[in-house]
Amino acid sequence: MPDSLAPVLNDTKWDELRLAMYGLGHQRPRFRVKEIGAAEPGPWDGEWFYHFRDGGYRSMEWVEVQLLDQAHRDNIANILASIHLPGIHTDAGFIIYGHVASGTSVDYIRPSSNKSLERTRER
Numbered sequence: 001m002p003d004s005l006a007p008v009l010n011d012t013k014w015d016e017l018r019l020a021m022y023g024l025g026h027q028r029p030r031f032r033v034k035e036i037g038a039a040e041p042g043p044w045d046g047e048w049f050y051h052f053r054d055g056g057y058r059s060m061e062w063v064e065v066q067l068l069d070q071a072h073r074d075n076i077a078n079i080l081a082s083i084h085l086p087g088i089h090t091d092a093g094f095i096i097y098g099h100v101a102s103g104t105s106v107d108y109i110r111p112s113s114n115k116s117l118e119r120t121r122e123r
Contacts, residue, residue: 005101007099008100008106009085014060018048022048030046031063031064033064034060034061036059044066061098062087062095064096065094073093073112074112078112080094081108082111085109
């Protein structure tokens with residue numbers, strides 16, 4: 001691992017992410033992984049149980065999660081927030097960090113603030 005990167009996720013958190021996404025069944029989002037030292041992220045994949053952990057987690061710089069629509073975004077945001085994962089919201093979904101530049105602070109994914117989703121849950 002390059003000296004300039006520091007890990008921000010451990011194997012337990014990666015597994016929590018993997019199992020939470022796998023548990024969504026047909027609503028599983030697609031993902032792609034950017035490995036440390038790779039110029040580009042790998043191809044999009046949707047198989048969270050085996051493919052996501054192929055080769056282990058130590059070399060994952062970040063994972064991008066691609067969402068279907070706003071309801072999917074709200075649901076995934078709440079799941080990611082409950083796991084307390086470092087990352088950012090993007091136009092396509094989320095990027096979850098496994099490593100960041102040393103000395104860089106990270107924000108954590110926040111739960112959805114979609115009021116209509118909250119009302120649906122209250123019923």
